Amino acid sequence: VDLEGANQRLEELLACVDHPKAVKEGQRLYCGLDLGTAFIVLVVLDEDGNPVDCKYQFASVVKDGMVVDYVGACDIARKLKGQIEEELGVELEECAVAIPPETGSLDGGAVRNVAESTGMECIAVFDEPTAANLLIGTKDGAVVDIGGGTTGISVFEDGKVVECIDESTGGTHFSLVLAGAKGMTFDDAERYKRQPENHREVLPIVAPTIDKVTSIIQRACSGYDVPEVILVGGTAELTGIEDRVRKHLGIEVHKPNHPMFVTPMGIALGC
Ligand code: ATP
Structure with missing residues (x-):
């Protein structure tokens, strides 16, 4: 696989953490919320898949793919969304989430509920490596x-x-x-x-x-x-x-x- 395109997008994403891009009123944005064992990450892309903003926080609210601190997870997700909305000056409306393979029946609902507790509509639940391959290809x-x-x-x-x-x-x-x-x-x-x-x-x-x-x-x-x-x-x-x-x-x-x-x-x- 040729990782050049993925690497370039990842560099741009990291640059966005401290320097978010400007967005236009009404511009469609694509959000990904990753609730991990160690980090919670919220990524925002434009309609061409280019990074616009990214915020993340170290957290112990998920363990082995299971949400163990539901309220804590909701608080952090809401905080990250709030930071990005303030920086971009727009409201984030929709997002996708991911869960580890084979945990869908156990925890897919909890992860979706965390995402929706922020006010975003959760429009897709992926398994993590499959989501990763949307970038890797x-x-x-x-x-x-x-x-x-x-x-x-x-x-x-x-x-x-x-x-x-x-x-x-x-x-x-x-x-x-x-x-x-x-x-x-x-x-x-x-x-x-x-x-x-x-x-x-x-x-x-x-x-x-x-x-x-x-x-x-x-x-x-x-x-x-x-x-x-x-x-x-x-x-x-x-x-x-x-x-x-x-x-x-x-x-x-x-x-x-x-x-x-x-x-x-x-x-x-x-x-
Ligand atoms: P999971 O996928 O298991 O739910 P997660 O989504 O939080 O967890 P990641 O954010 O992909 O997982 O990875 C977290 C792990 O990566 C932690 O164990 C952390 O210590 C490790 N990690 C992060 N940065 C580094 C680094 N620079 N060097 C070594 N390990 C690192």
Whole structure:
């Protein structure tokens, strides 16, 4: 897959966080709300899919894909929407959301209700890796969303999803391993892990957890012809994770710039 277009859009999205674009009165906007284990992200795009604004906040209101603090989730979603509306000077009316694969019957309703509690109408509920692929655009390959609580995988053949799974290993487990190894609290390990200057030290410590993620990818892909794997999600931000996954998987592995923002942007593209 050619990630050049996706990378360019992701750069533009990141630039929007501090410098939102101007919008015209009555302009149609497309919103994606991503309720994650570690972050809540709200992305706004124009009708051509170009980023207009993006706000995000660290939050512990979702665990392994389940909304565990409903009121807290609604408060943060409302706050992010309010910030964007104030910056853009318009009201956000519609949005799309996403949930981890296989959790639809359990939690699709809760995520939709959080979105609607902000006053927006929720017009679509995607599974996370499928949403990510709306930006990535692989026709034959696996999109692997390594988030905070879980790893979600969609396998595509001829542009169609043929396998979609979610398993509970993600960045939270990386932080737990790091906390144990360095005698830190979980919160300190979580912060330490996110600093790029610490990645060279962190990578070998969390290597067994990366290998667990790789075995999950292996299982999801078995029985399919998967020529490439694309890593997205916040945990894919870890420098060098792609090299270790590639080595153990024996399949070509790609990673876009700013992988944490791929799913939120894909959700907005699908809106
Ligand atoms: P889930 O998909 O499991 O519901 P989520 O949507 O919150 O969770 P993401 O936002 O994709 O998941 O990823 C969150 C994880 O990414 C956290 O564990 C966080 O520590 C990790 N993460 C974020 N930034 C970095 C970074 N720069 N380096 C390493 N890990 C990072």
